[in-house]
Amino acid sequence: MTRCPNMIASHVNNHFQTFGQSTQELESTPCYNSISDIPYPFTDTYRRIPTVSANTYDSVLVPITKNELLQTISTLLNHKAAGIFGITYEDIKHLHNNFLDFIVNFFNHILISGYLLNGWNNTYIYPIPKPTDWGNDIKNTQPIILLESFHKLFIKIITVCLHIILSDADILQPNNGSRLSGESTY
Incomplete structure (x- = not known):
């Protein structure tokens, strides 16, 4: 390193x-x-920061509810690149109720076991040409990273939980809080 x-x-x-x-x-x-x-x-x-209680992050491991899943799905943007398996956010928004129950159980199994799917450790980087002619030069591209859509959905739910913890527990230094709602670097 x-x-x-x-x-x-x-x-x-x-x-x-x-x-x-x-x-x-x-x-x-x-x-x-x-x-x-x-x-x-x-x-x-x-x-670990000594002034932050050891159980501060426990709420991240509270089982995910179907309402949380539905709320997060409602925030997904349309017309975005499909994930590795070709599943788009639009596909997720039209899932059958039984499949949503399966996803909630699946996500909670991940929280309990602490293990992600092996495929979720893989990412694909695609060089997207910039608006000008890229001339087969990698420097004239802008890379995007594709992750599996359900992986992104799971991470988004966890991120919301962490966002609440970091906002409420005053863990971040003042100049690191700009990504929290109601915060800025000013």
């Missing part, structure tokens, strides 16, 4: 040159399961 801009640029360039050719790089990527697994320079950054 490094903070050297030149080394980071080199690794990013190499990554995109070899992306999709082998799973060897993915398999060799370290997995951090606890604070003790994180490399030394970053352990203090990710250590």
